[in-house]
Amino acid sequence: MTPLAEAQRFVLDAVPAPTVVTIDRSESTWAVLAEPVVAPETGPPFDNSALDGYAVRAIDTVGTPVDLVVTGEVAAGASTDVPVTEGTCVRIMTGAPMPPGADAIVMVERSERLGVDGDGIERARLTGPVDVGTGVRSAGDDVHVGDELFPAGVIVTPPVEAMLASVNAQQVTVFQRPTVAVLSTGDELISDGSPLQPGQIRESNLSMLRGMLLEARCDVIDLGVIRDNEAELERVLFDVADQCDAIVSSGGVSMGDYDIVKAVLGRIADMTWMQIAIKPAKPFAFGTLTRTDGKAVPIFGLPGNPVSSLLSFELLARPALRQMGGHAAVSRMAMRAVTDVDIERRPDGKTHVMRCTGAFESDGRYHVLPVSAQGSHQLAATATADAVILVSDGDGLRAGDEVDALLLTG
Ligand code: AMP
Ligand code: MG
Numbered sequence: 001m002t003p004l005a006e007a008q009r010f011v012l013d014a015v016p017a018p019t020v021v022t023i024d025r026s027e028s029t030w031a032v033l034a035e036p037v038v039a040p041e042t043g044p045p046f047d048n049s050a051l052d053g054y055a056v057r058a059i060d061t062v063g064t065p066v067d068l069v070v071t072g073e074v075a076a077g078a079s080t081d082v083p084v085t086e087g088t089c090v091r092i093m094t095g096a097p098m099p100p101g102a103d104a105i106v107m108v109e110r111s112e113r114l115g116v117d118g119d120g121i122e123r124a125r126l127t128g129p130v131d132v133g134t135g136v137r138s139a140g141d142d143v144h145v146g147d148e149l150f151p152a153g154v155i156v157t158p159p160v161e162a163m164l165a166s167v168n169a170q171q172v173t174v175f176q177r178p179t180v181a182v183l184s185t186g187d188e189l190i191s192d193g194s195p196l197q198p199g200q201i202r203e204s205n206l207s208m209l210r211g212m213l214l215e216a217r218c219d220v221i222d223l224g225v226i227r228d229n230e231a232e233l234e235r236v237l238f239d240v241a242d243q244c245d246a247i248v249s250s251g252g253v254s255m256g257d258y259d260i261v262k263a264v265l266g267r268i269a270d271m272t273w274m275q276i277a278i279k280p281a282k283p284f285a286f287g288t289l290t291r292t293d294g295k296a297v298p299i300f301g302l303p304g305n306p307v308s309s310l311l312s313f314e315l316l317a318r319p320a321l322r323q324m325g326g327h328a329a330v331s332r333m334a335m336r337a338v339t340d341v342d343i344e345r346r347p348d349g350k351t352h353v354m355r356c357t358g359a360f361e362s363d364g365r366y367h368v369l370p371v372s373a374q375g376s377h378q379l380a381a382t383a384t385a386d387a388v389i390l391v392s393d394g395d396g397l398r399a400g401d402e403v404d405a406l407l408l409t410g
Contacts, residue, residue: 001276001277001350002274004277007276007284007316008316008319011319012320014298014320015320015321016295016296016324017324018034018175018176018326019245020034020173020174020176021174021176022171022173022174024170025164025171025172028156028161028172028174029156029157029158029161030156030157031174032153032154032155033150033152033153033172033173033174034173034174035152036150037148037149037150037169037172038146038149039144039146039148039167040167040168041167042143042144043143044139044142045139046098046139047097047137047139048095048096048097048137049092049096049135049137050105050135051105052093052108053105053107053108053135054068054090054091054092054106054124054126055084055090055092055098055102056068056106056130057086057101057104058104058131058134060086060087061104061130062129063129064126065125067114067124067125068087068089068126069088069089069123070089070090070091070122070124071084071090072091074090074091074093074097074099075093075096076093076094076096078096081099083099083100084100084101084102089102089106092105098136103133104132104134104136105136106128106130106134106135110126111125111126112127143163145167149163149169153328155327174326175327177217178219178246178321178325179218179243179246180221180245180247181240181241181243181244181248182221182222182249183206183224183225183247183249183250184205184209184224184225184250184251184304185225185227185261186203186304187227187258188201189201189251190202191206204379205250205302205306206224208309209248209309212310212313212318213248213321216325217322218246221240221243228260229260230260230263233261237268237289238268238291241289241291241297242291244297245297245298245324246299246321247298248299248302249261249299250302250303250304250309251303251309252301252304253283253285253301253302253304262285262301265299269287269290269299270290270296271286271287271301272286272287273285276312276316277349277351278315278351278353279348279351279353280308280376281308281311281312281353282303284312284316285301286298286299286301286316287299298320300313300317302317305376306377306379307355307377307378307379307382310379311353311388314406314408318330319331331406332406332407332408333407334405335366335404336402336403337365337366337389337402337403338365338366338367338401338403339367339368339370339389339401339403340369340400341369341399342396342399343370343391343396344395345391345394346395348393351390351391351393352390352391353389353390354374355370355371355381355385355388356370356371356386356389358387358405358407368403370389371384371385386409387407389403389405390403
């Protein structure tokens with residue numbers, strides 16, 4: 001049996017390096033920057049008001065209350081050439097450019113409108129003093145043109161994308177999302193809702209794997225269920241290899257006579273068949289299929305039992321696909337957790353990957369409780385697990401012991 005860490009390293013070392021593409025910003029959400037972004041524009045582009053109020057010379061507000069002559073008004077999107085001179089002010093809205101001569105804003109809450117006098121002159125009473133710069137957002141105090149805005153490796157999260165929009169970065173150079181073909185195999189699998197005949201079961205891994213691939217920021221080609229027919233599987237694999245960056249299959253990698261994935265991949269691809277020293281999800285296959293253009297497409301052969309398929313994907317395929325997509329964080333968030341109960345197990349040479357509910361408690365630690373059913377076919381209990389713990393070979397854990405955990409949601 002291969003230790004889990006060794007298998008993970010083997011797969012990470014074998015997958016191809018990420019591909020770099022330049023795309024429109026609007027298509028870059030959640031992509032990873034492959035190159036730094038240099039700000040094409042300055043933000044904010046001009047000195048402007050942070051408040052609704054009056055643009056003033058700070059020196060004129062010494063000794064408030066003071067009454068100033070209102071010589072104009074400027075709204076966001078407008079501008080004014082009327083300078084603010086001694087004894088005058090300009091009514092201003094948030095985001096409007098500072099009028100020439102003004103060096104501070106008095107917020108509207110510290111003012112009173114005095115109206116227009118008989119000579120047609122409008123005045124405002126300002127009730128609090130301001131310093132030079134109060135209420136002013138200076139040009140470039142977020143970013144200057146030519147500055148490195150974001151380094152390579154940053155994920156284009158929604159706020160990052162907003163920042164790119166604010167400085168008119170129209171294109172970004174990112175790592176391409178891997179396109180991953182997914183298929184499941186087995187003559188017993190029914191996915192069209194029709195009544196089950198003796199021996200048949202509902203197919204369930206495809207929707208799970210599709211969702212997990214999307215969550216891992218991959219694009220998905222769903223090949224559906226392939227019957228246990230070697231010629232058909234071989235044709236499907238060769239066809240799709242030309243259109244994808246990786247293939248994930250579920251089922252048919254263990255020792256049974258109908259494990260056709262094993263038969264076909266053994267013939268057409270360069271595969272390593274592994275028995276990983278974990279329970280569940282012991283059988284796992286990894287290799288490459290060489291496509292017509294010579295490119296080697298990684299293939300992840302996951303076991304068919306739903307819980308095994310899930311764990312095999314999480315522990316072996318997901319990190320590799322994240323690496324192919326250029327993500328620096330390839331693994332789930334790992335931490336030391338504490339168990340509140342005894343967890344019994346017997347020595348068998350394997351790490352037991354137990355699904356748990358978990359929560360941070362008032363002591364600041366992450367407390368885990370294994371879900372009630374740990375069988376590799378018992379998806380009901382595992383489906384809502386928050387984390388897995390890696391229980392080392394031996395006799396298990398006592399309540400209060402610490403254990404390595406991976407958060408499935410982080
Ligand atoms: P296999 O890995 O093909 O030997 O399958 C192991 C077990 O998982 C068998 O009980 C299969 O019926 C079941 N199984 C395989 N593939 C799927 C699937 N896509 N959905 C649900 N169960 C599956
Ligand atoms: Mg099968």
